[in-house]
Amino acid sequence: MxxxxxxxxxxxxxxxxxxxxxxxxxxxxxxxxxxxxxxxxxxxxxxxxxxxxxxxxxxxxxxxxxxxxxxxxxxxxxxxxxxxxxxxxxxxxxxxxxxxxxxxxxxxxxxxxxxxxxxxxxxxxxxxxxxxxxxxxxxxxxxxxxxxxxxxxxxxxxxxxxxxxxxxxxxxxxxxxxRGSLHVEIRIKGKQGHVAYPQNAANPVFLAAKAIDEMGGFMWDEGNEDFPPTSFQISNINAGSGVTNIIPGELVITANFRYAPVSSQHSLEQQLQMILDRHQLKHELVWQLSGAxxxxxxxxxxxxxxxxxxxxxxxxxxxxxxxxxxxxxxxxxxxxxxxxxxxxxxxxxxxxxxxxxxxxxxxxxxxxxxxxxxxxx
Structure with missing residues (x-):
């Protein structure tokens, strides 16, 4: 039974x-x-x-x-x-x-x-x-x-x-x-153009490359005795329209923070903003808090x-x-x-x-x- x-x-x-x-x-x-x-x-x-x-x-x-x-x-x-x-x-x-x-x-x-x-x-x-x-x-x-x-x-x-x-x-x-879960969509602005005339365009992929590298290695916080340091991971990245002869005008990155209580939505927003400003990138950010x-x-x-x-x-x-x-x-x-x-x-x-x-x-x-x-x- x-x-x-x-x-x-x-x-x-x-x-x-x-x-x-x-x-x-x-x-x-x-x-x-x-x-x-x-x-x-x-x-x-x-x-x-x-x-x-x-x-x-x-x-x-x-x-x-x-x-x-x-x-x-x-x-x-x-x-x-x-x-x-x-x-x-x-x-x-x-x-x-x-x-x-x-x-x-x-x-x-x-x-x-x-x-x-x-x-x-x-x-x-x-x-x-x-x-x-x-x-x-x-x-x-x-x-x-x-x-x-x-x-x-x-x-x-x-x-x-x-x-x-x-x-x-x-x-x-x-x-x-x-950990908290915070999503962000990052839109990096460039200038669209013909691949044969790069002097007339600004490729957002190249513009954002150093900033993306910095984000990947950035120490957002040190965590604490019960939480590991905050993790930042890019889940999707997209640029271009699918054709092969156009330099894209925009790069769209979706990413997620899994963060410890030592950080907050506000502190993470400020730190990401600082990185983007340091690299002088024209951008737009859309934030969504999944859970504190x-x-x-x-x-x-x-x-x-x-x-x-x-x-x-x-x-x-x-x-x-x-x-x-x-x-x-x-x-x-x-x-x-x-x-x-x-x-x-x-x-x-x-x-x-x-x-x-x-x-x-x-x-x-x-x-x-x-x-x-x-x-x-």
Whole structure:
């Protein structure tokens, strides 16, 4: 007989919840937890579903789990050993799109909350689960828009995001923050002309070459004890119209900063502007902040998570800030201590995404132990 966390994970995996379609995942969980005395509030923005499900309104610590029900598309179905929506189990491993990112985490959170409330129905404080169907997409109508509506009604002290943080064994890595993500489009102005008459033109590729080289080696900051130095990477570069006899009049560069809290959007904008001005380049800049960095410094929360992991797995987790962005970036600005702990990330977004059954059971037990540590002590 399979553990209940696996049965629930299967039900979620079998729903084709490709961003932004929730495909019925949230109603399933709302109804399930509602049967255990939980309350819920649902908001739909555009095509995106968001829900907060909670139990408890007494004074005391408040913990919110954060997850998403949407998944990335499976890609080439022929490359999968089994249908990505079949939730196939083989040799103690559960296969399916989203099992690691992050329907397995969501199932573990739900089971942990159920068991806690079953054991301690009159607990102090609050335990909650926030879900969105817009994490894998542009993340505009998900937690970014939903959290401000909930923050005043439901103040929380702690947030644990179920993103797949683990590397080799469950709990070996816990994210205590994430770098910020800042996009920029740089338009370098030249003068268009015929390739046979370069004296009548100004090639923006050559004009920008030294500045681009400087950007690549520039030390934007030195990072800190938990964050590496800020990284600047060019993702696209384009000039010309595709013909071979015209010198382009403009060079367009799209780039991204992954930055530590020691920098800010303003400081990075100033530094890039300084480089472009130093090379006397005519230019235009368009900035887009995807997410500011966050960093959990709450030692009580960090200790509780570490002890819960050790209690269940015997592993002492490494705290770091690796990986990309997560919805935690929309929670931390509300003054909530935010960290991430979830399944093994080896197969996420890949063909034959999978997770061991034993890992999801461990994850459920870690989450349950954490709720007890925070709300009962």
């Amino acid at each position: 399979e553990p209940e966390v696996i049965n629930l994970a299967k039900q979620l995996i079998q729903k084709p919840s490709y961003t932004p379609d929730d495909a019925g995942c949230q109603p399933l969980l709302m109804n399930r937890l509602g049967g255990h005395g939980f309350l819920g509030e649902h908001h739909r923005f555009g095509e995106v579903d968001n829900v907060l499900i909670w139990h408890g309104d007494e004074p005391g610590p408040a913990l919110m789990f954060l997850g998403h029900t949407d998944v990335v598309p499976p890609g080439d179905l022929a490359a999968w050993t089994h249908d990505p929506l079949s939730a196939h189990v083989e040799a103690g491993v559960l296969y399916g799109r989203g099992v690691a990112d992050m329907k397995g985490s969501v199932a573990a959170m739900v089971l942990a909350m159920e068991k806690f409330v079953g054991q301690y129905p009159n607990h102090r404080g609050k335990v909650a689960l926030m879900l969105t169907s817009d994490e894998e997409g542009i993340a505009h109508d998900g937690v970014k828009k939903f959290m401000p509506l909930m923050a005043d009604k439901h103040p929380f002290d702690y947030c644990l995001v179920g993103e797949p943080s683990s590397s080799k064994v469950i709990g070996d890595t816990v994210r205590v923050g994430r 960095p966050f960093h959990c410094k709450d030692e009580n929360f960090k200790e509780a998570v570490a002890e819960s992991v050790f209690q269940i797995t015997g592993v002492r987790p490494e705290f770091n800030t690796g990986g990309g962005t997560s919805d935690g970036r929309f929670v931390a600005p509300h003054g909530i201590a935010t960290m991430e702990l979830g399944p093994i990330n080896k197969t996420i977004h890949q063909v034959n995404e999978c997770e061991k059954i034993s890992h999801l059971v461990q994850l459920e037990n870690i989450y349950l132990d954490l709720i007890k540590r925070l709300l009962l002590k």
